[in-house]
Amino acid sequence: MSSTILQTLALTPSGGPGETAAEGSSAPSVAPPADAEAAEAASKHPFLVKLGERVRSLRARRGMTRKALSAAADVSERHLANLEYGVGNASVLVLLQVAQALKCTLAELLGDPTTRSPEWLMIRELLENSDETTLRRVREAIGELLGTGGKRSGSGSSAHSSRIALVGLRGAGKSTLGRMLAEDLDFPFVELSREIEKFAGCSINEIQHLYGQSAYRRYERRALEEAIQIYPEAVIATPGGLVSDPATFNLLLSHCTTVWLQADPEDHMKRVAAQGDLRPMAGNREAMDDLKGILAGRAAFYSKAEFRLDTSAAPLAPSFEALRKIVRKALKLPG
DSSP states (O other): OHHHGGGGGGOOOSSSSSGGGOOOOOOOOOOHHHHHHHHHHHSOOOHHHHHHHHHHHHHHHHHHHHHHHHHHHTTTTHHHHHHTTOOOOOOOOHHHHHHHHHTTTTHHHHTTTGGGGGHHHHHHHHTTOHHHHHHHHHHHHHEEEHHHHHHSSOSSSOOOSEEEEEESSSTSSSSHHHHHHHHTTOOOEEEEHHHHHHHHHOOHHHHHHHTTTHHHHHHHHHHHHHHHHOSEEEEEOOOOGGSSHHHHOOOOOOOOEEEEEEEEHHHHHHHHHHHOOTTTOOOOOTHHHHHHHHHHHHHHHHHHHHHEEESSSSHHHHHHHEEEHHHHTTTTOOO
């Protein structure tokens, strides 16, 4: 297999650092001029340089010579040298072989932040085979320990926050049911998308087209932080993609009572179309497949909500009564 894989590696010109004598080799090497070294260093991609440094560091930590790693990974010493010097643009399969030989994860080799220190690595090891329930308990305990929000920050572990956050894909009924619920509870209703637009001074579409997804996520985080600070009691309709940012979603989970409003993909599509808005499906002939893919990708995150309600299972009035019952019971309100 290695002979095929190795063809995908970028080779350096003759005399480059990829042809430096391997460890344990007696082949002589001629040092290039200092200005040539500087030019070569400047031309290297920073990611590949860091990748090479991590390979050397992991190899040193394991006490392996380059020759030993080459044999264990079934990768030639020359290509391994290229990788370590930051000039070997290796295929994913080669990186996997090297990671396996070094007894580390591919994430550690690629520089995942959760592998950057011994403590991180030991935490990962403790949690590696844990189920979702255990991981959730650990996440909540860490939040409480760090003061960044556990189950529900500042309200006690058994109490439910009077901020009710509705999560789910666009078209689930968050705005419609949210307004009805806010009126029933006599709470303010917060449409987080509108708050994001106020922060940015332009529409959601303009934020994403002019400034990009990262800027949108920053505005989203700021809007949620302000809503939490201003409203001790509120019903908050959240954007469907909020769960895509773990930090923002953690903030929501720790400061709000969360309800996932579910719906069938067909109902999502019909409701969004009825609103005259086909985002993000405009111009896509495979809109339904895309919507199902988005829903499948986010479902595991939406499921972190404390409660869930299927809004496809009943018309609007019965759905509202079910939501009202869930929330009033959680807040211990008469009902």
